Amino acid sequence: xxxxxxxxxxxxxxxxxxxxxxxxxxxxxxxxxxxxxxxxxxxxxxxxxxxxxxxxxxxxxxxxxxxxxxxxxxxxxxxxxxxxxxxxxxxxxxxxxxxxxxxxxxxxxxxxxxxxxxxxxxxxxxxxxxxxxxxxxxxxxxxxxxxxxxxxxxxxxxxxxxxxxxxxxxxxxxxxxxxxxxxxxxxxxxxxxxxxxxxxxxxxxxxxxxxxxxxxxxxxxxxxxxxxxxxxxxx
Amino acid sequence: xxxxxxxxxxxxxxxxxxxxxxxxxxxxxxxxxxxxxxxxxxxxxxxxxxxxxxxxxxxxxxxxxxxxxxxxxxxxxxxxxxxxxxxxxxxxxxxxxxxxxxxxxxxxxxxxxxxxxxxxxxxxxxxxxxxxxxxxxxxxxxxxxxxxxxxxxxxxxxxxxxxxxxxxxxxxxxxxxxxxxxxxxxxxxxxxxxxxxxxxxxxxxxxxxxxxxxxxxxxxxxxxxxxxxxxxxxx
DNA sequence: CCACCGTAAGTTGTCAGACAATCTGACAAG
DNA sequence: CTTGTCAGATTGTCTGACAACTTACGGTGG
Numbered sequence: 001x002x003x004x005x006x007x008x009x010x011x012x013x014x015x016x017x018x019x020x021x022x023x024x025x026x027x028x029x030x031x032x033x034x035x036x037x038x039x040x041x042x043x044x045x046x047x048x049x050x051x052x053x054x055x056x057x058x059x060x061x062x063x064x065x066x067x068x069x070x071x072x073x074x075x076x077x078x079x080x081x082x083x084x085x086x087x088x089x090x091x092x093x094x095x096x097x098x099x100x101x102x103x104x105x106x107x108x109x110x111x112x113x114x115x116x117x118x119x120x121x122x123x124x125x126x127x128x129x130x131x132x133x134x135x136x137x138x139x140x141x142x143x144x145x146x147x148x149x150x151x152x153x154x155x156x157x158x159x160x161x162x163x164x165x166x167x168x169x170x171x172x173x174x175x176x177x178x179x180x181x182x183x184x185x186x187x188x189x190x191x192x193x194x195x196x197x198x199x200x201x202x203x204x205x206x207x208x209x210x211x212x213x214x215x216x217x218x219x220x221x222x223x224x225x226x227x228x229x230x231x232x233x234x235x
Numbered sequence: 236x237x238x239x240x241x242x243x244x245x246x247x248x249x250x251x252x253x254x255x256x257x258x259x260x261x262x263x264x265x266x267x268x269x270x271x272x273x274x275x276x277x278x279x280x281x282x283x284x285x286x287x288x289x290x291x292x293x294x295x296x297x298x299x300x301x302x303x304x305x306x307x308x309x310x311x312x313x314x315x316x317x318x319x320x321x322x323x324x325x326x327x328x329x330x331x332x333x334x335x336x337x338x339x340x341x342x343x344x345x346x347x348x349x350x351x352x353x354x355x356x357x358x359x360x361x362x363x364x365x366x367x368x369x370x371x372x373x374x375x376x377x378x379x380x381x382x383x384x385x386x387x388x389x390x391x392x393x394x395x396x397x398x399x400x401x402x403x404x405x406x407x408x409x410x411x412x413x414x415x416x417x418x419x420x421x422x423x424x425x426x427x428x429x430x431x432x433x434x435x436x437x438x439x440x441x442x443x444x445x446x447x448x449x450x451x452x453x454x455x456x457x458x459x460x461x462x463x464x465x466x467x468x469x470x
Numbered sequence: 471c472c473a474c475c476g477t478a479a480g481t482t483g484t485c486a487g488a489c490a491a492t493c494t495g496a497c498a499a500g
Numbered sequence: 501c502t503t504g505t506c507a508g509a510t511t512g513t514c515t516g517a518c519a520a521c522t523t524a525c526g527g528t529g530g
Contacts, residue, residue: 022314023484048511058485060295063512064302071306079257080492080511099397102341162334166401258513283482293514298483315482315521 023057027065030055032172035074035085037141038179042087046075073173088177090234096170097225100151101218103167107157108213111202114157125153126199130192144178150195154217174228181231194220258292262300265290267407270309270320272376273414277322281310308408323412325469331405332460335386336453338402342392343448346437349392360388361434365427379413385430389452409463416466429455 021029031051034040046066052059066083069075077083111119129146132138138146148171155167198220201213208214229235256264266286269275281301287294301318304310312318346354364381367373373381383406390402433455436448443449464470 045510047509049509061484064299067299067302068306071303081494082511095395095397098393098395099401102337102393102395102398106337106340158333158337160330160333160337162330162405163337166334170397280481284480296513316523317482 023061024064024068027051027055027057027061028068031065031069032072032074035069036175036179040085042085042176042180044085046083046085048082072169074176086173086176088173088180088232088234090229090232092173093177093228093232093234094225096173097221097228100167100170101221103158103163103170104151104154104217104221105214106163107154108198108202108217109207110157110159111207111213112205114159118153118157118159121156122150122153122199122202125150126195130196133192144175147191148174177228177232258296259299259303262286262290262292262296263303266300266304267307267309270304271410271414275320277320277411277415279320281318281320283317307404309411321408321411323408323415323467323469325464325467327408328412328463328467328469329460331408332456332463335402335405336456338393338398338405339386339389339452339456340449341398342389343433343437343452344442345392345394346442346448347440349394353388353392353394356391357385357388357434357437360385361430365431368427379410382426383409412463412467 031040031046040046046069048059048062048066051062051066055062066075066077070077070083074086075083076086107114125146129143129150132143132146152164152167152171155164158164198213198216201207201211201216206212266275266281275281281304283294283297283301286297290297301310301312305312305318309321310318311321342349360381364378364385367378367381387399387402387406390399393399433448433451436442436446436451441447
């Protein structure tokens with residue numbers, strides 16, 4: 001009973017990533033979305049049975065997806081107490097920012113030796129962000145996404161997939177933290193000039209100077225750290 | 236329900252971590268051990284049913300443990316083809332070393348501002364390594380372990396748990412690579428002086444000089460990279 | 471002899487149901 | 501008001517099953 005479907009149908013590239021991904025990764029993606037958009041507040045317990053019924057999948061599948069979330073730092077698991085959406089603490093925000101500084105700083109220092117392709121990518125992500133800010137049409141989540149993509153593109157200057165992957169994980173943690181206060185700082189995205197200033201310093205080749213890109217980045221991330229912690233009402 | 240146990244209950248060290256861990260983490264630990272000790276060669280397919288029977292656990296449990304291994308980079312999963320022990324390629328070794336350089340470099344630069352506790356820990360891990368090298372009694376795996384612990388202690392100078400965690404993941408990938416050739420370079424551990432030289436530079440406060448600790452570290456890691464790649468017969 | 475194709479076996483991805491261990495909260499007893 | 505106990509809920513794990521997919525084998529035709 002196998003109607004010989006398109007037999008040698010060497011699909012060019014299947015369809016887009018979200019289409020034929022495994023059930024586990026689809027569930028994980030859905031959970032991530034819900035967390036980032038604030039549908040699931042920090043501290044919310046993620047009950048396996050409820051999620052399984054709600055998403056129409058089995059409990060083991062939900063369990064695996066939850067394991068992924070935990071590994072990404074978006075949720076925490078305690079033995080016999082289950083998985084809950086992670087609660088951003090001041091200490092973890094500080095740590096994320098310190099780690100960001102190390103990774104992005106390495107990217108900034110690699111500006112001169114990174115290829116033209118990667119430098120061009122930094123310029124593109126910058127424009128994608130600034131134009132969205134000034135266009136005013138993009139949603140808050142979209143602005144966040146583009147903002148953080150710019151910072152990831154800095155890490156891409158290192159040319160190291162592993163460092164980029166680490167940076168993306170850090171950005172996900174920040175997205176989680178920001179999702180807790182999205183309504184508070186919807187208008188806090190006046191940082192377009194700041195980012196442009198950073199790239200101008202890079203284009204000018206001023207990296208290690210006392211007012212160079214490296215120091216500029218340090219202050220930029222420090223400011224973001226304070227801002228996030230205050231917005232969360234921590235400390 | 237709290238029998239007033241030893242009041243100042245500074246438990247010496249409780250029992251060892253492996254005691255009451257979940258079944259999944261015990262299986263993951265066992266698999267890691269097998270990979271690091273070369274029982275499972277690179278490229279070996281990890282069949283779920285075989286592992287479940289061999290370890291006396293169920294298939295879902297094995298699946299979760301395999302997911303952990305994959306997340307740690309010790310194995311790779313391909314859809315419908317299963318999980319296999321990761322194969323270190325020249326490109327990934329280079330990437331791991333580049334990432335190590337960024338993380339450990341950040342630690343070295345933080346030497347002056349890191350607390351005395353962390354500086355002391357670097358000295359201790361150094362002695363633990365050098366004494367093991369010169370004592371000659373430790374096994375090859377034990378030498379590797381102490382060697383990499385020293386490098387992790389450098390990252391600990393940053394005081395960032397996330398950076399330390401990333402470093403540990405990188406070290407695990409290196410341990411996997413080294414496990415493929417453990418018999419080849421059992422005698423390659425004459426690096427005690429090199430590490431002592433690094434710490435001496437740090438103690439002297441010479442970090443950013445042309446022959447300072449930072450540059451010293453870069454060469455040290457570069458050497459390790461070349462050595463590992465050659466030992467693996469890659470490139 | 472070689473290339474091609476269809477079938478069969480094996481493995482993974484996912485589901486359903488079940489049970490013991492453990493945690494939580496409420497209720498009764500002192 | 502504290503303490504002990506119990507029932508409900510949830511997780512951790514197991515067993516069994518089935519569809520989808522990959523791979524290997526053997527037959528067929530050039």
